[in-house]
Amino acid sequence: MAVYTDLSDEDLAGLIAAYDLGQPLALKGIAEGVENSNFLLETEAGRFILTIFEKRTKRADLPFFMDVMERLAAKGVPAPRPMRTRAGGLLSDVHGKACAIITFLTGVSPKRPNAAQCRAIGVKLAEMHVALADFPGARANALSIDAWGPLIWPRRALAGELRPGLADAVEADLAVVQKSWPHGLPQGVIHADLFPDNTLFLGDEAKGLIDFYFACTDALAYDLAVCLNAWCFEPRGAFNLTKGQALIGGYEGVRKLSADEREALPLLARGAALRFFATRLADWAETPPGALVRPKDPLEYADKLGFHRSAKGVGDYGG
């Protein structure tokens, strides 16, 4: 929620000259994302998001993200389309930092998605997987199962302060998923962070999937498991089966899950909850008291883990 790199009208004019976008008409820093600086940019050619990549996004990963977005937009999946410079590049430089100009998508992020919105995002997620089926690029998932323990173990004490007994419970979850984590499932490019915040809706219609900066190569069903966590829970860890049915039903209307994927889904969902618990716990630990930006609550994912522990099979998720 900040703009880390200041961009003057002169910087902007220099940057825009490399593109075929006409003259700049407006530039506003937008409070979106915590990793990068984002600006709403209007030019004679339309409206765009200008992103300046700050240090937490690896430069070497940017071409992968850009190629994914470009491919999706070309195939009609509503992802932002990165603009190419006159020289054909998808990335530029400003103040020694990489930047990109992508199309602005209309829509509003749903705070409490309804079942119709869950179904719509299931459809879009599957369309995304299908559109990227023959995508040539690859990027390892830096936040996959091996990353969770090292984020959680050093913060056992904090977990215990947040809720007595939580550290032991979460380590038991870790042991379970590590023992049985499925490895032969269909792989492909996944979004890996498709929370409601990263989608844009007009009413119940999904108009945009945004923020592809966690996209990576992993099990497609894991992406669905992330969405089950992000879209289908009510407060205090209550799973909304109707929303789960809508999400999975929407997904399967486009891409059928295999028997292996269906069987693995509860474990993948438990793993996905651990992934977000782990990063939220780490962010919580690193945020000084009284900071302007309040980190997201790790306990939300501790609650969701409670449901995953009790789930008997894919039917409990609406599949």
Added chain:
Amino acid sequence: MAVYTDLSDEDLAGLIAAYDLGQPLALKGIAEGVENSNFLLETEAGRFILTIFEKRTKRADLPFFMDVMERLAAKGVPAPRPMRTRAGGLLSDVHGKACAIITFLTGVSPKRPNAAQCRAIGVKLAEMHVALADFPGARANALSIDAWGPLIWPRRALAGELRPGLADAVEADLAVVQKSWPHGLPQGVIHADLFPDNTLFLGDEAKGLIDFYFACTDALAYDLAVCLNAWCFEPRGAFNLTKGQALIGGYEGVRKLSADEREALPLLARGAALRFFATRLADWAETPPGALVRPKDPLEYADKLGFHRSAKGVGDYGG
């Protein structure tokens, strides 16, 4: 540079329903202003800025600001126009805070304004003064001459740390302006904070005057004096006479300065520099080291005071 109040899609739908603006199409928090929460709002009726007023803006002052903007927009001065609710109000409430929806203006704020832009802003400033000549509302200038000393005195030590001898020099400035501050000059509604940041240009054409939340009733020539400080200096306190001539010339093309105003201008400019030195010093003192938002440098205004001390008359400003 922050969004302090979170606004969900449901909050937004409830708010927009009170206006005749159609359905919301997009909402982005923008990193603009340090006092309030601002969002770029797109609806079926166009693009707007939605401002939620945080505690530093007094509720009782808001109708004045709204009326000023509405009057200016109606008279063709490029200020944002506040939208009226179906019930006719210019203000609404969200999360117990006052908010307003004003038109979005295109343009980019100049970082280093050129002489043509200084002339253009002189013209717009005078047009604003003329358009508000019969404005019925009034608001005292809370940051007028009596406010500067109480901001500076308790921070003498800090001023001395910033630059040896600065505290004494500034107190001498204060004594000079307090002794001779002009009182019978033509009064009216002034913007009081018309920095380049608060203007929008396309090329050399001024397309927008924004951020009227310091507007008040005061000497019109004081507003010009603020602009001389904000628009016509080069780094390290060097006054650019060409820009001064352009700014004053642009202003006088629309509204002629009286002999009293011309004579008072150097003192008003010195006072305006003290006003910004005082608030910047206070902001500097209140910002913890390492804060995300770096306050503006008080020494920029210490440098400008150096020029004002040496100025012999209005001719030194280009008048």
